[in-house]
Amino acid sequence: MSTPLSTTDPEIRTAIENEQRRQSEGMELIASENYQSPAVLAVQSSVFANKYSEGFPGKRYYGGQEYTDTIETLAIQRAKQLFKSDHANVQALSGAAANLAFYSAVMQPGDTILGMDLTHGGHLTHGAPVTFFSKVFNFQRYKTLPNGKIDFAQVRDLARELNPKVILAGFSAYPRELEYDKFAEIAKESWAILYADISHIGGFVATGILKNPFDYGFHAVMTTTHKSLRWPRGALLLSKGTVSNPLKKPEDTIEHIPTRIDRAVFPWMQGGPHMNTIVAIAVALKEAQTSSFFDYAQQTLVNAKLLASELLAYGYTLVTGGTDNHMVIVDFSWTQRNGAIAERTLDKIGISTSKSTIPDDPNPPFRPSGLRIGMPAMTTRGVKESWTKKIASFIHQALLATNDEEKLAQLREEVKEFCGSYPVPSIR
Ligand SMILES: *Cc1c(COP(=O)(O)O)cnc(C)c1O
Numbered sequence: 001m002s003t004p005l006s007t008t009d010p011e012i013r014t015a016i017e018n019e020q021r022r023q024s025e026g027m028e029l030i031a032s033e034n035y036q037s038p039a040v041l042a043v044q045s046s047v048f049a050n051k052y053s054e055g056f057p058g059k060r061y062y063g064g065q066e067y068t069d070t071i072e073t074l075a076i077q078r079a080k081q082l083f084k085s086d087h088a089n090v091q092a093l094s095g096a097a098a099n100l101a102f103y104s105a106v107m108q109p110g111d112t113i114l115g116m117d118l119t120h121g122g123h124l125t126h127g128a129p130v131t132f133f134s135k136v137f138n139f140q141r142y143k144t145l146p147n148g149k150i151d152f153a154q155v156r157d158l159a160r161e162l163n164p165k166v167i168l169a170g171f172s173a174y175p176r177e178l179e180y181d182k183f184a185e186i187a188k189e190s191w192a193i194l195y196a197d198i199s200h201i202g203g204f205v206a207t208g209i210l211k212n213p214f215d216y217g218f219h220a221v222m223t224t225t226h227k228s229l230r231w232p233r234g235a236l237l238l239s240k241g242t243v244s245n246p247l248k249k250p251e252d253t254i255e256h257i258p259t260r261i262d263r264a265v266f267p268w269m270q271g272g273p274h275m276n277t278i279v280a281i282a283v284a285l286k287e288a289q290t291s292s293f294f295d296y297a298q299q300t301l302v303n304a305k306l307l308a309s310e311l312l313a314y315g316y317t318l319v320t321g322g323t324d325n326h327m328v329i330v331d332f333s334w335t336q337r338n339g340a341i342a343e344r345t346l347d348k349i350g351i352s353t354s355k356s357t358i359p360d361d362p363n364p365p366f367r368p369s370g371l372r373i374g375m376p377a378m379t380t381r382g383v384k385e386s387w388t389k390k391i392a393s394f395i396h397q398a399l400l401a402t403n404d405e406e407k408l409a410q411l412r413e414e415v416k417e418f419c420g421s422y423p424v425p426s427i428r
Helices: 010-025 037-042 064-082 094-105 152-162 180-190 203-204 255-271 275-287 291-313 339-348 376-378 386-402 405-420
Strands: 087-089 113-114 137-142 166-170 191-195 221-226 235-239 327-331 355-356 370-374
Touching: 010 355, 010 405, 037 275, 064 087, 064 203, 064 235, 064 275, 094 191, 094 221, 094 235, 094 255, 094 291, 137 152, 152 180, 166 180, 180 191, 191 339, 203 221, 203 291, 235 255, 291 327, 291 376, 291 386, 327 386, 339 386, 339 405, 386 405
Parallel strands: 113 137, 113 166, 166 191, 191 221
Antiparallel strands: 087 235, 221 235, 327 370, 355 370
């Protein structure tokens, strides 16, 4: 990299170069990671980084907004078109901030929200006791069946019993397509607001390869922008017009979700938006309409399914027995191994994965029984079927050689060589 940092700040320059090398020599199989395109990376350091623009297009608190309004309006239009929503807020700083804004937009403190149990695949921001918001709202949880799929009988019973204000469909560790129609049917009985957190699968929903919750009557959808979408780090809060409930008094009715979302993001939760991120998201939104983005999204799912079938052939057990999306969750609960040991072993050969709980995990959370493996990042780097098989073989060989440092060192060299053929997109 030819930045002036070489003379002004060599320590940071070295750290950047080291990270660049780590990313190119290693194999990224963390399901939530990806690589932004060179154009998108470059735009993030544009002059929009200098600009304060509290408010929304046409309604700002500072002057000089001709061009910020242009880019934010474009980002909003493109997001609405891509996800088929009536409204889009592109300002949330990340997924967690977006979820908190949505909860605050539609609920009062103490209101009940029904979401997926964390150990069964939900996200921390879906009410983990370690989060502040778990004290503000009443988070209740549904779980999965022994076959790993969502227990809709339980969702229905809980919804009848608790009359939740919001029913949340979404996950960080669940390898199956969500049955939005079933959530919608259940929500109808209690007039619950239907909210989908598609953070992990945004790229597949955007391309129409996985189902779009809006096609099933969902009122609002949140996606992070940096996972399967491979955009800058941020989030989109997408919504449909109104939810009116004739059974409730007008003042208790959510009259206008889009307005409430905008107000919750700013000024309730945030100050000035990160305009350099928003301009890069606008560029990425256009890239997402290209056939090469579609091909990436489709190839990712092909690769994930193939990885699943290869691992099954090697004798591994998978949560739900396979995958419909970009991730595979290996279940080590009946073996001598666990997810933490597997993660550490794979780290030794330069493969990044993440340990994960499995439904009703018999092991404690710091050494859970599962290992989550995702294909988006390596697919962005160009991996197709034959090399997916090779990846499965690397994983299997490493896990067989858990205590054989010599074999692991040899595999590390092979992984490094493999990765040399799949460069990381960068703006060198
Ligand atoms: C990643 C994720 C989030 C949080 O996003 P951050 O950008 O890390 O704050 C929220 N919900 C789900 C389902 C996620 O997977």
